[in-house]
Amino acid sequence: MTIQVVVWGENVHEQTNKVVSDLYPTGMHGCIADALNSDPAITATTATLQQADHGLPAHRLAQTDVLLWWGHAAHGQVDDAVVDRVAEQVWAGMGLIVLHSGHFSKIFKRLMGTPCNLTWREAGERERLWLTSRNHPIAAGLPDHFELENEEMYGEPFGIPDPMETVFISWFQGGEVFRSGVTYKRGAGNVFYFRPGHETYPTYHDANIQMVLRNAVKWAHNPAKRIVDPTAAPNVPVAGALEPIVERGPRLHHDGEEGLR
């Protein structure tokens, strides 16, 4: 059974900007899905903002092992109900890979609990990614550094929680640095943020970038059966305590009652 991946693309600039549509005739999501599908262990399909439920109905997410998210112009148009649904699936074990301008997506901010802000400059300058965690699975097969000749700059301070692991840090020609590859765990779900990918440059055609994405999918995949109710807060009745105890003192709740939320 292959790893089931959905590449979510906002699909706005592909429709409105000739530079972008020329670079990515099938959409950035299409290009990314193709790159993933070159690996026989992965089966990637796409979903876009414009589809019903943004292409992410509950039954599809339930069968998605890893979701990739690229958005930029239309973060505000993403339905909160879909964001809630994605967050619950991450907590239940779905992997999530957030790309580039997705740092400001509702789902990334929701899962980080921080502003996820940064500084930026669109000048087609050189970016060099340095590996900070040698032999990390996400860096398998990559050299200690590689370059993108034209990229948008993102600069520190990057408003994220301290990561579980920092895998890449970028050097920019104009003088900035940025934590470009960072991992988190949210519930049972593995989360990876990966910086490169501005829509007016051919970043997703780059072989190293494609390798990172394939590696990240495998890293993010949690093969365990999805947690059925990842937000449940079950009451443990006194009679069911693992060690025998006698109830003491006053109570707010009756036996078998739901807790307050």
Next chain:
Amino acid sequence: MTIQVVVWGENVHEQTNKVVSDLYPTGMHGCIADALNSDPAITATTATLQQADHGLPAHRLAQTDVLLWWGHAAHGQVDDAVVDRVAEQVWAGMGLIVLHSGHFSKIFKRLMGTPCNLTWREAGERERLWLTSRNHPIAAGLPDHFELENEEMYGEPFGIPDPMETVFISWFQGGEVFRSGVTYKRGAGNVFYFRPGHETYPTYHDANIQMVLRNAVKWAHNPAKRIVDPTAAPNVPVAGALEPIVERGPRLHHDGEEGLR
């Protein structure tokens, strides 16, 4: 200048449940504020759900060094605008201490990015808190363990991100364990979650608990001037790059334009 503290109390069960009002005649928030004010370095006042803006208007939060949060029955009644305001102030440097059933408060879930769920039992059983980080500032003056003879049980798995530091772990008579004191950083703000404090027990009258709260206030206090706009994502124009660069390739944005969010 003392540390300016606001103790936020939901103030619901104090009004509706005689056990609670007998234990806490001035409210749990009142009891906690008194405990904090016994330290000359701290000036604590209170705010409640029922006040305009829940007692947390912008100008008050701006002058609050550390906010404590106790809620249980009425998490859903807390205005989202106030939650946003508190989150922004935390990111800007305000300390936040979340107490007991506040694990399910909107503000804690917002800052954690996880369900913050757990198991629970209201049986007045014995809880023993073990220090897991010796000489941590939050544990100053405390022994390696101390007991609460009657507490509600919270059990693992606790749906939080792996903490920056685990300071306390609880043992429960009925057989469970729980990470009872955990620290996080969110933006410039220090966040501490502290488990004990069920409303039908005299927990906030306990000397050790009061000492933890005073210590936690001092730990959470970030004396730096509050960050003015903690969510800003400023553009760095090409002409202002720290290293001289020449713009290359196509652009989405015009000079001086706001970024997309």
Next chain:
Amino acid sequence: MTIQVVVWGENVHEQTNKVVSDLYPTGMHGCIADALNSDPAITATTATLQQADHGLPAHRLAQTDVLLWWGHAAHGQVDDAVVDRVAEQVWAGMGLIVLHSGHFSKIFKRLMGTPCNLTWREAGERERLWLTSRNHPIAAGLPDHFELENEEMYGEPFGIPDPMETVFISWFQGGEVFRSGVTYKRGAGNVFYFRPGHETYPTYHDANIQMVLRNAVKWAHNPAKRIVDPTAAPNVPVAGALEPIVERGPRLHHDGEEGLR
């Protein structure tokens, strides 16, 4: 290709204490290796203190994907050169699983940088392990809690660095708690400490414990090619800088010189 595992056993009490030898006729290491070999994805062999190089010559370690370490009475007899060798292999990508009293092994203290101390009691009391990270790969197939009816107690504070992830916390009948399953990364090597396993009890015959060990082997396995020199600190000559620079100012070193260490 299966995962190549070596189970290192101190093999002292097995030779001197009838209780231990009756429980573990082929040694604790033998019992553990058998449990691992029940999984077709794993090939486990054993090594002991008494062998030349403690059974861990360089060429064997170089082909070991994951090393398990159980020691207690003879930590001081382990040759520092072997400890150095194991540490280097971990940094180069070998997984390491440290068991029970191995908390005081030279290799664990070396990799943690802390005292790794704790409190303890040998009373055959009940231990209950709680899962703190649902669906963690190390907990695959396990319930949220499970019990060992007779174990030695280890209590907090446990002198370790805050873990990358806390996977299990133990409850003890006598009133203590302990972080029983914790993960770390050291160089390219994944490290897992797992608490249970006192030699006078049948812990390694327990089905849940065996499942944790098999899971942990898979989690700790880094399939990347081992890093050749994990401690190298190469000089980058000025002429080889990725961005052209002109040397300025005085120097300590000559071109091509080794750095100081």
Next chain:
Amino acid sequence: MTIQVVVWGENVHEQTNKVVSDLYPTGMHGCIADALNSDPAITATTATLQQADHGLPAHRLAQTDVLLWWGHAAHGQVDDAVVDRVAEQVWAGMGLIVLHSGHFSKIFKRLMGTPCNLTWREAGERERLWLTSRNHPIAAGLPDHFELENEEMYGEPFGIPDPMETVFISWFQGGEVFRSGVTYKRGAGNVFYFRPGHETYPTYHDANIQMVLRNAVKWAHNPAKRIVDPTAAPNVPVAGALEPIVERGPRLHHDGEEGLR
């Protein structure tokens, strides 16, 4: 009572290299101590390799709140007994600030448990430090970035464990990046590594660098009374268990016995 600081300097190149002695006539340690003493809350003295016990006898360390460590040419000459002593004091609560080439000091490698290696180039190139954690106490009063016009380059991958917090990341003119300011906790001791400080450049005369050092001293200072025996592993006798238990099963140890280490 001021914070008691000892600045430890290897004091080798100051004696043998005219560039260094001209820049630092009282030694790098002397320059650093002066910078710290400009803050009335700090009392800094110095110690050097050449002194008896390297200037760090037990009674002096016991009264030292924070130790700074600069070494380069003579790491191997530092007595292991002194390294042990310093490590124990850190675990007991002494703060430690490791500077520049101290990344390869015995004490830093001991506390990290990793190789602490990196790449390097001595070309007097420009270094720009970026703040990655806004309003962190160690960055108090500093801008979001500042420059050193001439520094040695250190490049990633830096062989350290993932830090508790990353405070600074450096950009280098020649194309590298480096995690230049990272925090750790080891036992009760706060540890900060700070990259800049090559001996042939006037780095420790820089106002921003001096401010970082003063801030770091205050951050690293743990005011709690030093832990008396930070490596103790006390036995808890059955009769002294916090919850009454009955001893069961076979034992290795006799009552009151020391544990095995």
